[in-house]
Amino acid sequence: MPPSPPMPQDRGEAHIRDSARDRDRDRVRDRGDACPGALRLHRADDGALARLRIPTGVLTPRQVRALADVADRLGDGHLSLTSRGNLELRGLGEGCGLGLAELLRDAGLLPESERHERVRNMVVSPLAGPEVRAWAARLDALLCAEEWTLELSGRFLFAVDDGRGDVAALAPDVTLLAEPAGTALVQAGGPGAYRVAGADAPRAALAAAEAFLAAAREAGTGAWRVRELPAGQDVDVAGHLRRASIAAEPVRDAVVPAGAPLAPGLVGEDTVSVLARLGRVTTAQFRALLPAEEVRVTPWRGFVLPGLPDRAAAEERLRALDGAGFLTRADSPWAGVTACTGRPGCAKALADVRADARPVDGGLPVHWSGCARRCGHPQGVAWVDVVATAEGAYQTTVTVQGPTR
Numbered sequence: 554m555p556p557s558p559p560m561p562q563d564r565g566e567a568h569i570r571d572s573a574r575d576r577d578r579d580r581v582r583d584r585g586d587a588c589p590g591a592l593r594l595h596r597a598d599d600g601a602l603a604r605l606r607i608p609t610g611v612l613t614p615r616q617v618r619a620l621a622d623v624a625d626r627l628g629d630g631h632l633s634l635t636s637r638g639n640l641e642l643r644g645l646g647e648g649c650g651l652g653l654a655e656l657l658r659d660a661g662l663l664p665e666s667e668r669h670e671r672v673r674n675m676v677v678s679p680l681a682g683p684e685v686r687a688w689a690a691r692l693d694a695l696l697c698a699e700e701w702t703l704e705l706s707g708r709f710l711f712a713v714d715d716g717r718g719d720v721a722a723l724a725p726d727v728t729l730l731a732e733p734a735g736t737a738l739v740q741a742g743g744p745g746a747y748r749v750a751g752a753d754a755p756r757a758a759l760a761a762a763e764a765f766l767a768a769a770r771e772a773g774t775g776a777w778r779v780r781e782l783p784a785g786q787d788v789d790v791a792g793h794l795r796r797a798s799i800a801a802e803p804v805r806d807a808v809v810p811a812g813a814p815l816a817p818g819l820v821g822e823d824t825v826s827v828l829a830r831l832g833r834v835t836t837a838q839f840r841a842l843l844p845a846e847e848v849r850v851t852p853w854r855g856f857v858l859p860g861l862p863d864r865a866a867a868e869e870r871l872r873a874l875d876g877a878g879f880l881t882r883a884d885s886p887w888a889g890v891t892a893c894t895g896r897p898g899c900a901k902a903l904a905d906v907r908a909d910a911r912p913v914d915g916g917l918p919v920h921w922s923g924c925a926r927r928c929g930h931p932q933g934v935a936w937v938d939v940v941a942t943a944e945g946a947y948q949t950t951v952t953v954q955g956p957t958r
């Protein structure tokens with residue numbers, strides 16, 4: 554693994570440990586948080602891997618060009634998309650950590666406080682308007698400004714949902730859901746929620762995360778996520794909203810709409826949505842997303858290009874992106890097919906799932922996994938689970954998404 558700039562050493566996990574023996578027995582996490590980041594690279598079988606958080610989900614054209622150049626110069630000439638809307642660079646060579654950090658810094662892809670780059674885990678509705686996108690940007694700034702947020706694990710997830718329920722369905726730990734009146738519901742694990750003024754929404758999400766950390770300390774079981782807290786462990790969102798002087802109305806039976814993932818194709822008159830086949834693109838494909846005023850990365854392993862001049866221009870872009878190898882139609886048999894890294898990139902893999910992956914009948918999303926960890930599987934929907942077995946075969950089951958807590 555190449556040298557990486559100094560990073561905090563698993564502060565959160567150390568902080569929430571409890572020495573009581575009975576609690577130790579119930580611990581859900583015994584290891585430190587090894588989640589990779591842009592500065593803390595992970596050594597995979599195909600070289601080092603860097604995971605970039607894109608907290609608002611938006612890349613500028615300059616950042617698209619910079620990432621493509623980085624993947625060509627330092628990586629394997631591809632970019633991978635994750636189920637949280639992150640981008641991964643793989644196949645990074647030995648000793649590239651410092652050079653990579655410099656290139657990402659120059660492209661504005663690292664926060665000012667670089668120690669916070671792994672806690673900026675946010676998914677944002679890709680079609681959200683400026684107000685909701687501003688919430689996401691503000692929440693990112695707040696996260697990066699607080700020392701205590703370094704205690705959040707690299708897996709703790711915020712969803713900033715514009716009200717359609719698309720990213721709220723991704724089993725986040727803290728959800729901000731926009732309401733038509735301009736207010737927001739904030740929820741940490743549910744089912745109850747709190748209604749706050751739109752102007753307070755980012756601070757409310759931060760307060761909910763702080764409430765989770767307090768609950769995790771109290772439980773002492775090493776939980777990284779709300780759903781990992783012991784049953785009955787209260788997350789005192791109300792108390793933390795009060796402490797932050799945020800006026801909030803309890804909403805006992807908050808209903809979060811069940812939004813569907815954004816399908817590929819034309820969206821309205823001036824926006825296009827495309828998917829990357831099996832969540833991976835070549836740098837040539839990535840560059841083909843330009844020209845665009847901005848490129849939005851989605852948690853369904855796709856991209857959205859808003860603001861095209863008119864419908865004809867949008868249809869033309871869609872045809873061009875189809876020619877570049879993107880999935881551009883909702884009825885593409887590959888639209889619901891995802892796969893983990895598998896062989897040869899992952900040492901745990903029992904098969905080259907990306908070579909084996911194919912659509913299945915039945916209309917459900919299908920996820921191919923090289924082992925029982927099922928990295929990157931769909932969230933919030935029923936899906937077909939295809940897992941490689943030690944016997945050289947695949948086991949297939951239909952999985953119904955369980956509750957998030």
Ligand code: SF4
Pocket residue numbers: 893894895896899900901902903922923924925926927928
């Ligand atoms: S599911 Fe298993 S094989 Fe696939 S990437 Fe995760 S650990 Fe590796």
